[in-house]
Amino acid sequence: MPKTLYWLHCGGCGGDSMSLLNAESPDILELLEMLDIQILNHPSLSNDTSREHKELIGAILEGERPLDFLCVEGSIIRGPGGTGMYDTLDGKPRKDLVARMVQKARWVLAVGTCAGFGGIGSDGEVEATGLQFHKRERGGFLGEAFSSGSGLPVINLAGCPCHGNVVASTLTALASGSPLPLNEYQMPLDWYGMLVHQGCTRNEYHEYQIEEHNFGEKGCLFFHLGCQGPLAYGPCNKVLWNRRSSKTRVGVPCFGCTRPDFPQPHPFFATRNIEGIPLELPDGVDRAHYLAYKGMAAAAAPERLKKRKTWL
Amino acid sequence: MNERKIVNVPVNRVEGDLQVRVETEDGVVREAWSSGTMYRGFERILAGRGALDGLVITPRVCGICSTAHLMAAAAALDGICGARPPADAVRARNLCLMTEQIQSDLRHTFLMFTADFCNAAYRSSSLYGEALERYEPFKGSAVRETVEETKKVLEILGILGGQWPHSSYMVPGGITGTPRTADLLQCMTTLTHFRRWYENRVLGCSLERWAEVASLGDLENWLEERESHGERELGFFVRFARDIGLDRTGVAHDRFLCYGSLPLPEGTAVSPLGPAFPDGSRSLVPAGFSRGAGVEPFDEAKIAEHVAYSWFEDYEGGLHPSRGETLPYACGQEGGKYSWAKAPRYDGLPAETGPLAEWVVAGIPLFVDLVAKGGATVFARQLARLARPAVWIPAMETWLREITGEGTFYEPAKGDLEGNGAGLVHGARGALGHWVGIRNGKIEHYQIVTPTTWNASPRDGNDVRGPWEEALVGVEAGDADNPVRLGHVIRSFDACMVCTVHTVRGRLAQRFSPGGGT
Numbered sequence: 001m002p003k004t005l006y007w008l009h010c011g012g013c014g015g016d017s018m019s020l021l022n023a024e025s026p027d028i029l030e031l032l033e034m035l036d037i038q039i040l041n042h043p044s045l046s047n048d049t050s051r052e053h054k055e056l057i058g059a060i061l062e063g064e065r066p067l068d069f070l071c072v073e074g075s076i077i078r079g080p081g082g083t084g085m086y087d088t089l090d091g092k093p094r095k096d097l098v099a100r101m102v103q104k105a106r107w108v109l110a111v112g113t114c115a116g117f118g119g120i121g122s123d124g125e126v127e128a129t130g131l132q133f134h135k136r137e138r139g140g141f142l143g144e145a146f147s148s149g150s151g152l153p154v155i156n157l158a159g160c161p162c163h164g165n166v167v168a169s170t171l172t173a174l175a176s177g178s179p180l181p182l183n184e185y186q187m188p189l190d191w192y193g194m195l196v197h198q199g200c201t202r203n204e205y206h207e208y209q210i211e212e213h214n215f216g217e218k219g220c221l222f223f224h225l226g227c228q229g230p231l232a233y234g235p236c237n238k239v240l241w242n243r244r245s246s247k248t249r250v251g252v253p254c255f256g257c258t259r260p261d262f263p264q265p266h267p268f269f270a271t272r273n274i275e276g277i278p279l280e281l282p283d284g285v286d287r288a289h290y291l292a293y294k295g296m297a298a299a300a301a302p303e304r305l306k307k308r309k310t311w312l
Numbered sequence: 313m314n315e316r317k318i319v320n321v322p323v324n325r326v327e328g329d330l331q332v333r334v335e336t337e338d339g340v341v342r343e344a345w346s347s348g349t350m351y352r353g354f355e356r357i358l359a360g361r362g363a364l365d366g367l368v369i370t371p372r373v374c375g376i377c378s379t380a381h382l383m384a385a386a387a388a389l390d391g392i393c394g395a396r397p398p399a400d401a402v403r404a405r406n407l408c409l410m411t412e413q414i415q416s417d418l419r420h421t422f423l424m425f426t427a428d429f430c431n432a433a434y435r436s437s438s439l440y441g442e443a444l445e446r447y448e449p450f451k452g453s454a455v456r457e458t459v460e461e462t463k464k465v466l467e468i469l470g471i472l473g474g475q476w477p478h479s480s481y482m483v484p485g486g487i488t489g490t491p492r493t494a495d496l497l498q499c500m501t502t503l504t505h506f507r508r509w510y511e512n513r514v515l516g517c518s519l520e521r522w523a524e525v526a527s528l529g530d531l532e533n534w535l536e537e538r539e540s541h542g543e544r545e546l547g548f549f550v551r552f553a554r555d556i557g558l559d560r561t562g563v564a565h566d567r568f569l570c571y572g573s574l575p576l577p578e579g580t581a582v583s584p585l586g587p588a589f590p591d592g593s594r595s596l597v598p599a600g601f602s603r604g605a606g607v608e609p610f611d612e613a614k615i616a617e618h619v620a621y622s623w624f625e626d627y628e629g630g631l632h633p634s635r636g637e638t639l640p641y642a643c644g645q646e647g648g649k650y651s652w653a654k655a656p657r658y659d660g661l662p663a664e665t666g667p668l669a670e671w672v673v674a675g676i677p678l679f680v681d682l683v684a685k686g687g688a689t690v691f692a693r694q695l696a697r698l699a700r701p702a703v704w705i706p707a708m709e710t711w712l713r714e715i716t717g718e719g720t721f722y723e724p725a726k727g728d729l730e731g732n733g734a735g736l737v738h739g740a741r742g743a744l745g746h747w748v749g750i751r752n753g754k755i756e757h758y759q760i761v762t763p764t765t766w767n768a769s770p771r772d773g774n775d776v777r778g779p780w781e782e783a784l785v786g787v788e789a790g791d792a793d794n795p796v797r798l799g800h801v802i803r804s805f806d807a808c809m810v811c812t813v814h815t816v817r818g819r820l821a822q823r824f825s826p827g828g829g830t
Binding site for chain 1: 322352363365368372373374375378428449455456462467474480483485486488720722810
């Protein structure tokens with residue numbers, strides 16, 4: 001008996017689905033076959049008629065069709081004024097369908113930062129929120145107490161978008177009954193237990209305090225260009241994007257899209273600082289030690305790095 | 313018999329959410345209303361943010377065309393500060409946009425459009441069994457190959473842009489990365505692999521042979537010439553689409569809008585497909601407006617957005633996107649308003665945009681002939697899309713060879729990031745514009761008009777339907793529970809509803825209810 005999966009698209013851009021189609025080795029279609037997971041419906045890929053789809057939802061809600069995985073992409077839109085009428089399906093707020101579907105699911109996956117934490121629109125009048133968090137605050141749409149049929153809370157697969165391999169491997173772990181340790185934000189530690197900084201190819205520049213002010217250079221982007229690599233937990237430099245690279249490797253600062261408060265209100269591409277030292281220091285680092293270390297690091301920098309002589 | 317019915321159709325596989333209402337008479341559509349049913353509020357999110365923040369936020373308007381938004385955002389900022397990206401940066405940006413479009417055109421065709429060829433309504437077609445084998449969601453041979461090959465070609469965007477979707481490597485003045493020869497060679501082999509698959513499995517012939525197909529007559533001869541032509545994906549698509557009459561349905565106003573796309577860098581061997589802009593600059597795809605026969609020069613000042621049937625407070629006529637605040641006005645069906653999308657008009661007229669519009673404006677003979685003989689049908693639109701990689705690949709190969717790997721990819725502007733600018737580009741779905749105003753280092757206003765806004769447009773102040781509303785009139789609706797032909801028409805525009813419903817401004821206090829239940 002296959003496991004079933006229903007993919008619900010809420011207040012989002014569809015980027016997590018596009019990213020999922022890029023999942024690697026095996027590709028997502030082969031993986032689903034291997035895991036014996038049947039997609040009951042995906043809004044960009046399925047071709048049920050609208051009547052068949054309605055009947056499917058009815059069968060799930062009546063308990064006639066078991067639902068193993070409910071994957072939610074995009075935020076829960078509650079506006080205007082809590083009515084949810086900014087995101088409707090057949091004239092009714094989609095959030096109402098979400099509230100009923102989660103009650104039937106064995107596992108609920110929030111795919112992407114919007115579904116997990118609100119993401120884009122969480123500060124605006126669309127009143128976007130995540131399934132079980134609103135930014136860093138527990139609760140979100142379903143409330144802190146919610147747990148799915150398996151007893152797990154909502155599993156948050158953060159990222160804007162979420163990396164396709166993260167979704168693939170989370171489905172693999174759950175389908176095979178393997179452990180899935182979660183952090184305090186209910187994100188799997190296998191993919192969110194490391195900083196984006198850990199694996200960035202510019203890390204030697206970072207080590208020796210060789211920091212860029214302008215675009216198009218080779219050095220570190222943390223001090224001046226707003227890189228959140230040392231602050232954001234995510235797999236970007238552990239499992240690369242599109243089998244090849246990551247933003248920081250090509251000189252784009254990490255925007256912290258796995259952080260629950262993404263997007264932050266302060267300008268991107270700029271580092272808020274106190275007398276030239278970043279305001280936000282890496283997790284657990286104290287300012288006095290950091291200042292001393294950075295001063296000595298800069299003094300120790302070799303010529304080859306000061307001259308940006310790397311083929312990266 | 314004169315039986316009139318209202319059919320409400322939720323439409324999926326349109327990258328977001330769409331509700332279409334049609335009035336039928338004896339099963340044929342007489343009137344159509346198209347509603348975007350979700351709001352996301354992007355312009356509001358951007359107001360007050362840092363000057364560069366559009367580069368990060370606007371790609372999140374859309375998961376399948378984020379590069380197009382990035383390109384428009386960067387182009388607007390280039391204009392504001394007077395940046396002139398170096399020639400190799402122009403090539404790199406173009407390569408990224410074209411790679412995204414290739415991915416999108418194939419994923420749209422074989423994951424979203426042809427899924428409808430498996431509909432039970434077509435059981436009686438002799439090609440039906442084969443359609444199921446090729447196109448069944450998650451299982452069909454074309455579906456699986458498309459996932460595999462689009463995933464691979466996107467590695468070019470990984471190499472040049474760090475990640476896809478959603479990166480921000482285009483900045484005012486160029487790109488952030490500095491690809492070297494090894495990177496460019498890897499892009500080239502990735503592209504060559506894609507070319508071989510496309511020639512073998514999609515066209516069934518070489519790109520050069522396909523380029524010789526310059527008319528409907530040539531297409532017939534090409535189909536007959538070799539078994540592979542008819543049997544591979546493009547040929548089978550042509551045969552099935554015509555078998556179910558998609559070459560005789562879905563014509564809108566036959567007016568086509570193209571903003572121009574893919575600026576030509578200095579010294580390139582790539583030839584433009586059309587005439588230069590008024591300032592002498594050239595792009596691979598020219599800007600223009602066509603009323604069916606002939607092409608007029610494009611004038612950005614002729615764009616205006618109407619709100620007569622949109623949920624915004626009324627104003628007379630239309631307003632240029634760079635002007636004016638508008639206030640959402642959720643009033644249910646009062647005054648006939650029915651959509652969150654505004655109604656863009658060019659010179660007062662609705663116009664469709666997308667790959668077919670590009671080819672008509674560029675004068676590509678096959679598509680000029682198709683439109684001349686039968687109008688912009690469902691078949692013409694989707695064939696234009698499926699055949700686009702054939703036009704892009706040679707230009708991409710030339711540009712990859714031309715990038716030196718020693719050159720510069722970034723040249724900072726001399727001017728400040730202060731003032732107004734517009735980035736007009738062509739995404740996978742057509743004409744995309746970002747109109748940006750920056751004051752004191754912050755975004756003062758940010759207006760986005762997407763290609764689907766043009767195509768999905770509701771009526772305007774003159775009660776003239778938008779393009780796909782018009783295209784639906786005269787279509788057989790079929791079974792109200794399975795109006796598959798309506799789906800073909802809408803999907804031939806390659807709808808991207810997440811792009812269309814990004815808009816909201818001002819405060820919104822009232823409940824509304826979009827057109828009826830089911």
